Amino acid sequence: RGNVSLLLQYGSRNVLVDCGKTFRETALRWFRKHDVDAIDAVILTHGHADAVGGIDDLRDVQRPFSAATPVYLNIETKRVCQSAYPYLFPRRKASDVPRRIAQLDWRVISDNEDFQVHGIPTKAFPVYHGGTYISLGFSFGKDKPFVYISDVSSFPEETLRTISSLSPISTLVIDALNRGGHNSHLSLPEAIEFVKVIRPGKAYFVGMTCSLGLHQEVNEELKSISRESGIEMELACDGLSVRIEMTG
Ligand SMILES: [Zn+2]
Structure with missing residues (x-):
C-alpha cells in the first residue's frame, strides 16, 4: 500500500491530508480516476516521512497562476519541513524565485x-x-x-x-x-x-x-x-x- 493519506473533495476543492513518500505514485495512479486536477490545500498530521516526504512533488498538482497552496501544520511539523526542505521556505516573494518549486503558504495551527x-x-x-x-x-x-x-x-x-x-x-x-x-x-x-x-x-x-x-x-x-x-x-x-x- 501507499502511505496513509486522505483526499477530501468538497465542491470544486481538493484538500489533501498528508503527503508522504508515495505521494507522487499515488497521485499518478488515482488522481485522474477520481477527477482530481489539482490540490487546493494540504493538512499535515505530523513530521514523519510517510506524512511529509512528498511535499516537494506538490508543485506538479498546483493550479497554474493561483495563490500559494495553504499548508496547515503544527510548529513541530513545520520545523521538520523547514530543515528538510529549506528551499520551500523562500525569504523572497514567491514570484521572485527563479526555480520552479512548490509555492506553499505555511499556516501554523x-x-x-x-x-x-x-x-x-x-x-x-x-x-x-x-x-x-x-x-x-x-x-x-x-x-x-x-x-x-x-x-x-x-x-x-x-x-x-x-x-x-x-x-x-x-x-x-x-x-x-x-x-x-x-x-x-x-x-x-x-x-x-x-x-x-x-x-x-x-x-x-x-x-x-x-x-x-x-x-x-x-x-x-x-x-x-x-x-x-x-x-x-x-x-x-x-x-x-x-x-x-x-x-x-
Ligand atoms: Zn508517523
Whole structure:
C-alpha cells in the first residue's frame, strides 16, 4: 500500500491530508480516476516521512497562476519541513524565485485549533504517536463530523473528551497497524475497542501491515464483529472512495 493519506473533495476543492513518500505514485495512479486536477490545500498530521516526504512533488498538482497552496501544520511539523526542505521556505516573494518549486503558504495551527479549510469546518486535536510524540487527528464538518486519526498509539484524556463531544461521528478513520501491539500505533484489537467506545456510523482502519492477514479475510472477520457490535467496520485500501455528508 501507499502511505496513509486522505483526499477530501468538497465542491470544486481538493484538500489533501498528508503527503508522504508515495505521494507522487499515488497521485499518478488515482488522481485522474477520481477527477482530481489539482490540490487546493494540504493538512499535515505530523513530521514523519510517510506524512511529509512528498511535499516537494506538490508543485506538479498546483493550479497554474493561483495563490500559494495553504499548508496547515503544527510548529513541530513545520520545523521538520523547514530543515528538510529549506528551499520551500523562500525569504523572497514567491514570484521572485527563479526555480520552479512548490509555492506553499505555511499556516501554523495549534494542536487544538478550530479552523476553516476552503469552507470546511475543521478541528485539530493531539494524539500520542509513540510515547508523548504528538500527531494530529482532525474532524471535518459540524454535525455528524468525519474524523480522521491516521497515526496514534494512545490518547490524551482531553482529546478523548474532545472526540466524545463530537458524537455522533458519521465516519471514523483510525490507525490499526497489526494484531500484536506496537509502540507508536494502535493494533487492530485496540482500534476495534476504540471504535466500540466512540460508536461512529462507520469505521475504516488504515495503516495496516501485511502481518494482519489478507485484506478480504480480515474484512470477513470484521463483518462478524460489525454484526455483533452494530457498527460497520472495514479495512480501507488505496484508492478507496467514500461519499460522506458534510455540513458546513
Ligand atoms: Zn508517523
